[in-house]
Amino acid sequence: MVDDLARRLEEVRHHVEPGWDDARVVAALERFHAHSHSRRRRRVQVTSAMVVAAAAALALFVVGWIRVADDGAFGPQPRSIVSLPRHGQNLSRPASTLFFDDGSRATSLTEDSRLVATQVTSTEVRVRLERGAARFDVASRPERLFRVDAGDVSVLVLGTAFSVRRIGERSEVVVNRGRVRVSWTAGARVLSVGERGVFPPVETIRDESRPRSQPSEGDEARHVEPEIVSRRRGPARVRAQRPSAPSWRALAEEGRVDEAYAALEQAGGAASLRGLADALRAADVMRLSGHPAEAVDALEGAIAANPGDPRAAVASFTLGRVLLNQVGRPRAAASAFARARSLRPTGALAEDALAREVEALSRAGAASVARRRALEYLDRYPTGRRRRAVQRYGGVE
Amino acid sequence: MRLTQAEDERREGLREVPSVDDAFRSYAPYVAAIGLRILGRPDEVDDLVQDVFIEAHRGFSTIRDPDGVKRWLARVTVRVASRRLERRRRWRFVGLKSEFDYTTLPDGRASPETRALLARVYEALDSLPSKLRIAWTLRHVQGERLDAVALMCGCSLATAKRRIRAAHTAIREAVDG
Numbered sequence: 001m002v003d004d005l006a007r008r009l010e011e012v013r014h015h016v017e018p019g020w021d022d023a024r025v026v027a028a029l030e031r032f033h034a035h036s037h038s039r040r041r042r043r044v045q046v047t048s049a050m051v052v053a054a055a056a057a058l059a060l061f062v063v064g065w066i067r068v069a070d071d072g073a074f075g076p077q078p079r080s081i082v083s084l085p086r087h088g089q090n091l092s093r094p095a096s097t098l099f100f101d102d103g104s105r106a107t108s109l110t111e112d113s114r115l116v117a118t119q120v121t122s123t124e125v126r127v128r129l130e131r132g133a134a135r136f137d138v139a140s141r142p143e144r145l146f147r148v149d150a151g152d153v154s155v156l157v158l159g160t161a162f163s164v165r166r167i168g169e170r171s172e173v174v175v176n177r178g179r180v181r182v183s184w185t186a187g188a189r190v191l192s193v194g195e196r197g198v199f200p201p202v203e204t205i206r207d208e209s210r211p212r213s214q215p216s217e218g219d220e221a222r223h224v225e226p227e228i229v230s231r232r233r234g235p236a237r238v239r240a241q242r243p244s245a246p247s248w249r250a251l252a253e254e255g256r257v258d259e260a261y262a263a264l265e266q267a268g269g270a271a272s273l274r275g276l277a278d279a280l281r282a283a284d285v286m287r288l289s290g291h292p293a294e295a296v297d298a299l300e301g302a303i304a305a306n307p308g309d310p311r312a313a314v315a316s317f318t319l320g321r322v323l324l325n326q327v328g329r330p331r332a333a334a335s336a337f338a339r340a341r342s343l344r345p346t347g348a349l350a351e352d353a354l355a356r357e358v359e360a361l362s363r364a365g366a367a368s369v370a371r372r373r374a375l376e377y378l379d380r381y382p383t384g385r386r387r388r389a390v391q392r393y394g395g396v397e
Numbered sequence: 398m399r400l401t402q403a404e405d406e407r408r409e410g411l412r413e414v415p416s417v418d419d420a421f422r423s424y425a426p427y428v429a430a431i432g433l434r435i436l437g438r439p440d441e442v443d444d445l446v447q448d449v450f451i452e453a454h455r456g457f458s459t460i461r462d463p464d465g466v467k468r469w470l471a472r473v474t475v476r477v478a479s480r481r482l483e484r485r486r487r488w489r490f491v492g493l494k495s496e497f498d499y500t501t502l503p504d505g506r507a508s509p510e511t512r513a514l515l516a517r518v519y520e521a522l523d524s525l526p527s528k529l530r531i532a533w534t535l536r537h538v539q540g541e542r543l544d545a546v547a548l549m550c551g552c553s554l555a556t557a558k559r560r561i562r563a564a565h566t567a568i569r570e571a572v573d574g
Contacts, residue, residue, distance in 0.1 A: 281419065
């Protein structure tokens with residue numbers, strides 16, 4: 001049925017186009033999130049009363065049980081699901097998860113893991129990983145040292161998240177957030193976010209006088225090279241050792257962001273992400289579950305690792321929004337928007353990014369730069385959609 | 398060896414069903430295009446895209462084939478657009494007819510003749526049942542194959558052909574007199 005009308009329509013149908021570009025997609029996605037979030041919040045409100053009641057009853061039961069089990073009042077820190085290691089009492093009892101009152105947490109990653117809190121004082125906490133692997137989320141408390149001992153390796157942290165896995169006599173350390181100082185008998189090394197290392201280094205073990213003819217579990221580990229690797233290869237090694245857990249991606253797709261965030265943390269956090277798309281998804285989970293600072297880490301890492309990916313501009317734009325609206329770092333947000341523009345200089349995303357850069361600079365107090373950017377926007381996009389906001393933030397009304 | 402492993406992992410990642418967010422980023426323009434061509438009104442497209450992805454969000458976990466996401470979203474779009482068209486018809490029935498100037502539908506590069514043709518076509522489409530309108534629009538404005546039209550409309554190939562034929566006859570009469 002190809003008649004004259006059909007032929008004419010075939011020639012003109014390309015004129016019926018919605019003209020959706022990156023910026024419009026980003027804006028629509030933002031509205032979609034807002035809508036989903038409000039629906040989720042309503043659903044949560046309906047169920048929260050029941051959950052709170054059940055949780056209160058459970059908490060009362062647990063509190064009573066712990067009081068009876070330990071025959072006394074609570075110590076200041078820490079508390080544990082399995083054991084209650086407190087300063088000077090039961091410190092050698094192993095646990096699968098240790099919770100500390102300042103929010104720090106040590107979580108076993110394998111079933112055979114063995115964690116022991118060996119020292120808990122107001123100035124220092126020491127946890128020994130006797131076997132297996134564990135993840136450590138340490139709250140930032142400059143006045144207190146948090147140290148993890150894994151064989152001959154000691155990891156000193158101040159506000160970070162990282163994982164440690166025993167490999168015979170050596171230990172693998174993966175940093176998910178912040179920085180740690182790893183020390184061993186013959187040296188020390190600082191690891192930053194995304195880095196992984198196996199310690200002590202091979203050379204150190206060889207220097208020791210132990211005869212090589214004696215077979216041990218550690219000999220196998222000596223062939224693990226290189227010592228320091230980027231985040232891309234690290235998580236796969238750790239992931240293979242972990243027990244199966246609910247997929248954070250599946251939970252995120254169902255809109256269960258809080259559970260998705262917990263599962264993501266269990267899976268290794270930002271260090272476990274595979275590519276930019278994964279990072280964008282994880283960043284959504286993080287910011288929607290109330291952890292925007294971690295979303296910033298994930299996005300920054302992903303952009304740095306995938307600068308050539310066409311979605312890097314969208315990731316940088318998202319980073320700017322999180323920094324501006326949720327984290328309250330307008331100057332950093334302005335840099336992120338500028339990077340989004342440099343990654344995709346043409347197209348409407350660049351227009352939106354420039355407009356948001358003006359807003360961020362204005363909120364950062366950089367009035368003169370904001371004004372220059374505003375004039376640049378008005379020059380480039382004289383009929384731009386964000387013209388009014390740009391004029392307002394740039395002070396060129 | 399490492400490169401091969403990384404490549405395999407990358408391929409494996411690409412074979413995964415995308416998240417709703419990824420799907421939104423990838424397919425929102427496609428959904429918008431189908432929506433605009435069915436509805437004919439640019440001011441309704443944003444809401445339609447939102448509705449499609451809200452509905453898609455509920456059923457997304459059931460998708461197993463990453464290659465099927467686009468077609469599945471197209472079916473959802475057709476369903477949501479159909480509901481909007483039915484609502485329009487009900488408004489017209491109770492006298493709340495909303496007029497629209499379809500000459501504004503084409504983009505800025507369209508000639509006056511093209512604007513006039515598309516306006517006459519969409520005015521004619523407004524008088525058709527939504528099932529006929531959708532099948533014909535998908536075939537002749539969206540340019541889908543017949544089997545794809547049947548799939549998106551959730552009907553048999555024969556039914557799709559019948560709907561397209563009926564709509565085409567009515568539109569040809571309206572356009573060419």
